Amino acid sequence: MNVSLLYIEDDAEIGEWVCRDLTERGYQVDWQRSGERAAELAANCKLVILDVMLPGLDGFTVGQRLKKAYPELPILMLSARTSIDDKLEGLQFADDYLTKPFHPDELAARIEVLLRRSGSVASDVLELKHLSVYERENRIENRETGEEIILTGKQYQIFKFMLRHLGQILTKEQIYEGVWGEPYFDGDKTLMVHIRYLREKLERDPAAPEIIETIRGVGYRIKA
């Protein structure tokens, strides 16, 4: 994969461990002890992992500056502070937030989601059950039949939105608001209809969907 990440952490032990863990997972990690050189180093990386409590410039300030300079660059905040005040303040610019002590798998999963969302790791092909999704070419192929699946505009938008949150459960409100960009009103069946059509095109058996999973009472998920 060889995606480069900028990791800013002042604690030596944590830094060393995270650095090693992420390197093992195939990332190229540039670990900095302070945020002073963050702006110049961020130019060459795909994602920034930022600790909140840093000597000198604190994580929030560094993050806000980075976001201003590179609005597209995803920032993942790590905090040892309690969720009480940081979450509000931190998430205003940060794309995600993780509280210490975190599980390395959790960190890796969040990084993956962020990279996918920003389009940095749109791998050439994503294999989903019987489908091959070529995200860059906006092409979906059924490997079993070798046919290309053609989706309408909205269907494709919904599918793409869910792919960006691969593995995450999305509520119908989240999907609707993410795709349509308007507040969801209860009782609106539009999304259900679109998902039914989407399934008819994607699924082997639309009555027992494998790609777009229904989480009863909660929402939908495309499992990686």
Added chain:
Amino acid sequence: MKTGKSGKFRGSLLSRYLLIMIIALLFIPVVFPAALIGYQFVNLNIIDPLYPAEPEQENPYASLRLERTWHQEAKRLKDKTPAQIDARLKELSQKYDKAAVFWVDGQGNLREPGGSKLDLPKQWGASDAMAFMKKYRESYGKFTVVAFIGDAESLGKGFMVIEVPKAVQSPRSDPLSGRTSYIVYLLILLMFLAFIAVSWMFFVNMRRRLLHLQHAMTVQGENGLPEPIQVKREDEIGQLENAFNGMVAKLGRSLKREREEEELRKRLIANLSHDLRTPLTVIRGHVHTLQKEPLSDRGQEMLKLTESKLGDLGGLIDNLLSYNLLTSGRYTLQPVQADVLRIVRESAAAWYPLWEKEGFEVDVSLQEEPLWWLVDIQWFRRILDNLFQNVLRHAHSGLYIGIATETDEGRTAIVISDRGQGMQSSSGGKGAGIGLAIVGFLTREMGLSMLIESSSQGTRVLLYPAGPNKPGLMIK
């Protein structure tokens, strides 16, 4: 203190009010004489110059002057013949043309050299003189001077009389008397109006300042407190304004102190959190690394347990610190109308992978219609997180979580149920206390009620908007 008070008496409202009351009481005894004095003043200085009559001493009809002159003339006529007396009296009657002049000679003959102006007998006896004198005394409108020729009765040369109407003597008094009362009334009216105006202004001024003060109390400045006001007068309202300013300053100071304390506490908690979590993270990192080492199954299991306890400890620290901040009143909730079912779904979506991993049966059956409650969204999530966490930690054996809405007596509750061993029994994962304490506190703060039904078959937690006089937390 007393001297200070009496020193301020001069400028006080009380003194001004008393002054007005005294003026009101003294209205009759003071204002009427004052009006008369005012009239005199007006009369002398304004009206007199408008009627430039001859001065008093030059009025030949003035009583004393006339009397003196008449007696002098009579003396001078002592040795004169009746013809000469006639001639002189004629001159005099021409000089005093407004008066009637006649004389009676030694023989009692009436002589009127200046012409007849009065109805008099031609021949005067002693009785006639008496009758004339009587008539003269009875007449108020006339002034009469009688002098014997030679100014002595003994000469027997008769007497001379001059009779002047009183009006001629002081020519201005009569035409002015009507105007006098008019001016006095006008002055009294003016003073009365002035009194009303002064009392009105006194009251209006007081009212205006009180309203100003009231306005200043209701208007909020930038820090949420009223601004101090400028004290212009040191009377009672001025003192009130001073007291108000003092109060505002005190409030401002205590607010500042409170904010500083809040800031200090937040910083302390943040530092504490950081200091506790950093080593936990390091431990977790080492545990994770250790798991990759070749270990016995037992070793692996112990590491797994250690890892889960580390996660619990992290959550516990967060709850503990949050609880500290919340209950110390250093954190205020921001309730908004929100569809809580949406929040429940989003929260469940976040927890779902964990339940799935642990092999839980997840049963979510929420009503389709939104459920609008007045909640602080962030803290409502915290409530759910804590409840879900409790299920995972303490009701793991049931391998079930149910999230549902139930409507009873028109009230809709969110019900989170598990099939664990219940709260009374030991679930192997103690420490639900702090999490539940936070949930209890938050539900109370948001006006929600929480009912916990726990048995050995499982636990049901019901969340619903609190009715009046209902406790926030009930455990069955």
